[in-house]
Amino acid sequence: MNKKVIALSLVIGSLLAVGCTLYKPNTVTTDNAYVHSDVTAISPEVGGQVSQLFVEDNQWVSKGEALFSIDDEDFIANQDIAKSALDVAKAALRANQTKTEMQLVKIEQAKQTIHSASANAKHQAAEFKRLSRLVQKQSVSRNQYEAQKTRSIEANSKLETAKLALAAEQKQFDALLTEKQQLTAQRKQAEANLRLVNIALERTVVRAPFDGFVADRQVQVGKFVQPGMGLIVMVPDYVWVEANFKETQLENVSQGQDVEVVLDMFPDQPLNGRVTSITPATGAQFSLLPPQNATGNFVKVVQRVPVRIELDIPAGLKQRIYPGLSAEVSIETARQG
Numbered sequence: 461m462n463k464k465v466i467a468l469s470l471v472i473g474s475l476l477a478v479g480c481t482l483y484k485p486n487t488v489t490t491d492n493a494y495v496h497s498d499v500t501a502i503s504p505e506v507g508g509q510v511s512q513l514f515v516e517d518n519q520w521v522s523k524g525e526a527l528f529s530i531d532d533e534d535f536i537a538n539q540d541i542a543k544s545a546l547d548v549a550k551a552a553l554r555a556n557q558t559k560t561e562m563q564l565v566k567i568e569q570a571k572q573t574i575h576s577a578s579a580n581a582k583h584q585a586a587e588f589k590r591l592s593r594l595v596q597k598q599s600v601s602r603n604q605y606e607a608q609k610t611r612s613i614e615a616n617s618k619l620e621t622a623k624l625a626l627a628a629e630q631k632q633f634d635a636l637l638t639e640k641q642q643l644t645a646q647r648k649q650a651e652a653n654l655r656l657v658n659i660a661l662e663r664t665v666v667r668a669p670f671d672g673f674v675a676d677r678q679v680q681v682g683k684f685v686q687p688g689m690g691l692i693v694m695v696p697d698y699v700w701v702e703a704n705f706k707e708t709q710l711e712n713v714s715q716g717q718d719v720e721v722v723l724d725m726f727p728d729q730p731l732n733g734r735v736t737s738i739t740p741a742t743g744a745q746f747s748l749l750p751p752q753n754a755t756g757n758f759v760k761v762v763q764r765v766p767v768r769i770e771l772d773i774p775a776g777l778k779q780r781i782y783p784g785l786s787a788e789v790s791i792e793t794a795r796q797g
Contacts, residue, residue, distance in 0.1 A: 486712075486792060488705060488713065488793060489789065490703050491786070491789075492704040492705075493702065494786060495699050495701055496702045499675070499693060499694070500669070501690030502669070502690070503689055504686075507687055509530065510680065510681050511529050511532075513528045513679065515677070517676075520674075521674060523670050524668065531664070532661055542650070542657040545654075546647070546651060548650075549643065549650040552646070552647075573626075574626055577622040588608045591604060592605065670696050672696040697778070700769060700770055700771060701733065701787055703791075704765070706765075707763045710767075713767065713791055716734055718734060718791075719769050720790045721733050721787050721790075722788045724786040725785050736769065737767075738765065
């Protein structure tokens with residue numbers, strides 16, 4: 461009898477010990493959790509035939525490393541055309557500058573002509589005034605008077621002609637300035653076009669936008685590709701865990717709380733982490749067909765809320781934790797974040 465009592469006591473004690481171990485009132489746990497990452501499909505920005513491939517499946521690449529290249533013969537030809545167009549635009553501007561400088565010389569010449577014509581017109585007017593007095597006294601002949609009158613009129617006419625010539629040269633100068641503005645705009649357009657061509661040529665080599673793995677390669681040498689085609693899928697080194705907790709478990713869960721994560725792939729190496737954010741809606745709200753609970757047949761279902769968890773990954777597991785891995789997550793809710 462005593463042996464039975466002792467055995468029963470041992471069983472009950474063991475059960476109590478296990479129960480105390482498993483019962484954690486300040487911990488919420490879920491196995492509905494998975495590793496996530498920003499998986500990105502790499503697409504070319506220019507079209508053409510793939511000429512070289514620099515990576516293999518599942519290869520680790522660094523940011524800026526070449527993934528593949530597109531045949532650049534057409535792009536180099538377009539670059540030569542753009543350079544020639546820019547040279548033509550610059551030459552036209554230099555010619556305009558030379559014409560403008562020459563026009564300034566012509567304007568100065570026209571001004572000097574006006575000065576000379578003005579002085580001659582004043583002289584001829586004074587001489588005509590003097591002969592007008594003398595002809596009244598009959599000190600000079602009528603023919604001399606008429607000849608001087610003609611010379612005075614001609615001098616005034618030459619002065620007006622010189623003024624008109626100056627105005628014409630000034631108009632020509634204004635036209636050259638307007639032409640310079642047009643040529644400057646054409647040069648800027650040629651420079652912008654050359655930049656676009658250079659960018660297109662540079663983009664014939666598709667490079668990794670970040671450090672990560674080449675997870676899914678859909679490109680081969682000789683394949684004709686277009687902008688926007690997803691040709692290489694890259695997985696970055698940065699990962700996090702998305703744990704889907706029941707809504708009834710989240711009363712005391714807040715940002716910053718400590719988390720223990722056990723990956724199914726590494727069950728003997730639990731990871732530490734922390735709650736970084738809680739999705740402000742249940743997972744059902746993001747589904748293709750959100751539930752319509754206003755229908756006649758209603759069954760209450762406990763909803764799941766995604767919780768994002770940042771991991772502290774040890775050096776031995778770097779680059780070994782992949783998106784999609786299953787995990788079991790426990791959040792310590794006793795401490796507020």
